[in-house]
Amino acid sequence: MTEIDQLERSITEAIAAASDEQAIEAVRVAALGKKGTISERLKTLGAMSPEERQSMGPVINGLKNRVTDALAARKAELKDAAIAVRLAAEKVDVTLPVRQSPAERGRIHPISQVIDEIAAIFGDLGFSIAEGPDVETDYYNFTALNFPEGHPAREMHDTFFFNPDANGDRKVLRTHTSPVQIRTMETQKPPIRIVIPGKTYRQDSDATHSPMFHQVEGLVIDKTANVANMKWVLEEFCKAFFEVPSVKMRFRPSFFPFTEPSLEVDIQCDRSRPGEVRFGEGSDWMEILGCGMVHPNVLRAGGLDPDEYQGFAWGMGIDRIAMLKYGMPDLRAFFDADVRWLAHYGFRPLDMPTLFGGLSN
Numbered sequence: 001m002t003e004i005d006q007l008e009r010s011i012t013e014a015i016a017a018a019s020d021e022q023a024i025e026a027v028r029v030a031a032l033g034k035k036g037t038i039s040e041r042l043k044t045l046g047a048m049s050p051e052e053r054q055s056m057g058p059v060i061n062g063l064k065n066r067v068t069d070a071l072a073a074r075k076a077e078l079k080d081a082a083i084a085v086r087l088a089a090e091k092v093d094v095t096l097p098v099r100q101s102p103a104e105r106g107r108i109h110p111i112s113q114v115i116d117e118i119a120a121i122f123g124d125l126g127f128s129i130a131e132g133p134d135v136e137t138d139y140y141n142f143t144a145l146n147f148p149e150g151h152p153a154r155e156m157h158d159t160f161f162f163n164p165d166a167n168g169d170r171k172v173l174r175t176h177t178s179p180v181q182i183r184t185m186e187t188q189k190p191p192i193r194i195v196i197p198g199k200t201y202r203q204d205s206d207a208t209h210s211p212m213f214h215q216v217e218g219l220v221i222d223k224t225a226n227v228a229n230m231k232w233v234l235e236e237f238c239k240a241f242f243e244v245p246s247v248k249m250r251f252r253p254s255f256f257p258f259t260e261p262s263l264e265v266d267i268q269c270d271r272s273r274p275g276e277v278r279f280g281e282g283s284d285w286m287e288i289l290g291c292g293m294v295h296p297n298v299l300r301a302g303g304l305d306p307d308e309y310q311g312f313a314w315g316m317g318i319d320r321i322a323m324l325k326y327g328m329p330d331l332r333a334f335f336d337a338d339v340r341w342l343a344h345y346g347f348r349p350l351d352m353p354t355l356f357g358g359l360s361n
Ligand code: DAH
Pocket: 175, 176, 177, 178, 217, 218, 256, 258, 259, 289, 290, 291, 292, 312, 313, 314, 315, 316
């Protein structure tokens, strides 16, 4: 074997052994670089005799050309292999589910969820939403709602009073959402069909009472609205809210200064299974709301003529119906801001409750 043959074999082996583009480049430099083994051989041609050059020229140039071709071929091979490795490593399975974004991981508080559900149900029945201030005057919270001065019903509300102002008037934290009835009548002509969700405050605190809680009020005023209409609206609401095909409701006579007649509503339920309440079946009753025909004095306070207009109203505890629907036993946990509780009882932010898409799923 000639020396050139040996050189070719060793370069060929080095090319075959090169496992990446960096290694093949090192082989190229070692053979064809300025001081490479083949380049050094090419330089020797100049010093040869013409006869020698004639025989060695093609040998060395032939070697150079074969090595050049082999290097290019191996380089292409390694490049393809590198791409194949990257493709395998960086493969994306586009059929996998989308990773939850941080916004998706947050949770909607059950109170907000239930308010959205209430809005969806009453929105579908043609109601709009109304709101009013949490800090109210005694006039809107009591007087305009037909609570006479010194009437014992005022004490029953366990009101939070602010310090008196310069005129001796004391603002209150509203004890119910009913003042928004008056504020709405003052600014809106009948027919009025509104629901009023919001925060309410009373000095009361235990497992089922919180000093800050939530109510939703309803008000319908037109020329003919009557008790039968009211019963239908409340029944439709209860069926839709509790997501049951039928509910039995019991209307009991009651007293509220702002309605006449006044009624309290119980719904039939089954409490035989511990820790669970089912609606639309069973032999128990549970009180869920107060309602009645709007008192003529309340219509007058709202600037409406009771000989022309009439209507009905109701008020309901949001926290209470949320606890009933979603089986949350302790109201205090609602306001603890404990993310573990929220992760368990909260709702996915993009699942807006609608009647066609489902309220709670
Ligand atoms: N405001 C009452 C309360 O806080 C609830 C209520 C009862 C509201 C009867 C009404 C109603 O509109 O007609 O206990």
